Amino acid sequence: MVQHFIYSGEALMAHVIAIHEYGDPSVLRIENVDVGEPGPGEVLLRQDAVGVNAVDAIMREGRFGTPLPAVLGVEGAGVIQAVGPGVKRHAPGDRVGYFYSMGGYATERVIPAEALIPLPEDIETDQAAAFLAKGLTAWMGISVLHQVEPGQVILVQGASGGVGSILSRWAKDRGATVIAVAGSKTKLPRVQAGATHALYAADPDFLATVRDVAPAGVDVVYDLVGQATAGLSTQAVRDGGKIITIGAASGPPLHYTALESERGIQLVGGSTPQHVQPATNPKPASELFAAIRSGLFHELKITPYAFEEARQSHEDLKHRVLPGLPILKQ
Known part of the structure; x- marks a missing residue:
């Protein structure tokens, strides 16, 4: 496991799960990368949970023509470690989540601040990673489309x-x-x-x-x-x-x-990012969080996999034997 800390400027190594070729879950590789510093409008995010979605498998198989090599994953949640120049809405220590931002299968990552959604105290990090992409897509379906x-x-x-x-x-x-x-x-x-x-x-x-x-x-x-x-x-x-x-x-x-x-x-x-833009419209996420806290989705269990078990999560996704909403945990 990577030791986590509030970023202090030194080089930070992270684990990522990348693909260098298209194929079945065996093409997923855990690698070490230098995260780098957040640039203008970016933050450095320590990810405590990462969502696993069907779109990840589609990218892995090459059906979207995703450029290679690629770090899969579009959804995650965690704690901001550092902010780059010009970031006003977020600060180190803030809990945030995001959806549909490529590169999610990582223990730490740099991500545009405009993609982030502040998490209320009563919404768990695991809930955010499991529900944001799927829940906001459902919201788009019943509220926009x-x-x-x-x-x-x-x-x-x-x-x-x-x-x-x-x-x-x-x-x-x-x-x-x-x-x-x-x-x-x-x-x-x-x-x-x-x-x-x-x-x-x-x-x-x-x-x-x-x-x-x-x-x-x-x-x-x-x-x-x-x-x-x-x-x-x-x-x-x-x-x-x-x-x-x-x-x-x-x-x-x-x-x-x-x-x-x-x-x-x-x-x-339509695509979810086309209709749900958290930087300019907090309503979709607010309504999703309200539905979660009301217990509307209480029967939908979250299934955690260790970060190192990404291949198994994709195998279970492929064979349609997922017992719940899958996430990767550190």
Whole structure:
């Protein structure tokens, strides 16, 4: 383990988890690097917990064409050790988190101050690392891409994943009827806990069951899976409804575009950093923290892995056997 201290100007070595080639989890390597000093508008952050997300695996596999070598990870939380010139909103000793800032798999890192979100005293560092990226993506889905309101019927494809689990619970709490879809029968109890109805994607009575709940079709489909579920999504949504794509774990859907002209269905998508900017709008994070402290997500457990167990966390992610929201701990 690296010894941590408030930065005093001397060279600081950190552990990072990097890739030099694309591939399976075996390409993840733990390396030592010189962190360097924070420059203008930057801070030096000691990271106590780092989030593990599906996008990390996509980058590892090369599907985004991430330049190599690369330090994976987009989410973390910890304590500021030093600030660079021009940083006004943060100071050494502050607890902060961030989401979607590449280079997260590190024990210490330099990061732009504008990416940081101050953590309230009652929000644990582990909670921030586990929930910020997934929770703010869910917030974007129910507050920006579509405003979920009482009485609406929504269907969530990929409801057993991190974003899907959070989104389902949050939408239900806002008064929507939530049909949560699991990719396997073993995950049905998990999605049922946060939804009004739980369905298995391969159930031959899938569409009939949806029609029992929403005879004309659901108002909104949140598609967190993509190509594998696109057919069911198009049949489940009503004419004039919405299909909201957030990620595409099975690849991008192939035939959504024709739906706009044929059935008046709105196709909506977007990235979380595009709609959630903590430096200028604290509302998304504030609402996420309020939902966490209210106990809305109490059934979603955090699964810690040691920093050195990053490969295992990716193996568990690959085989869909994660027991909870994964983080890497020092």
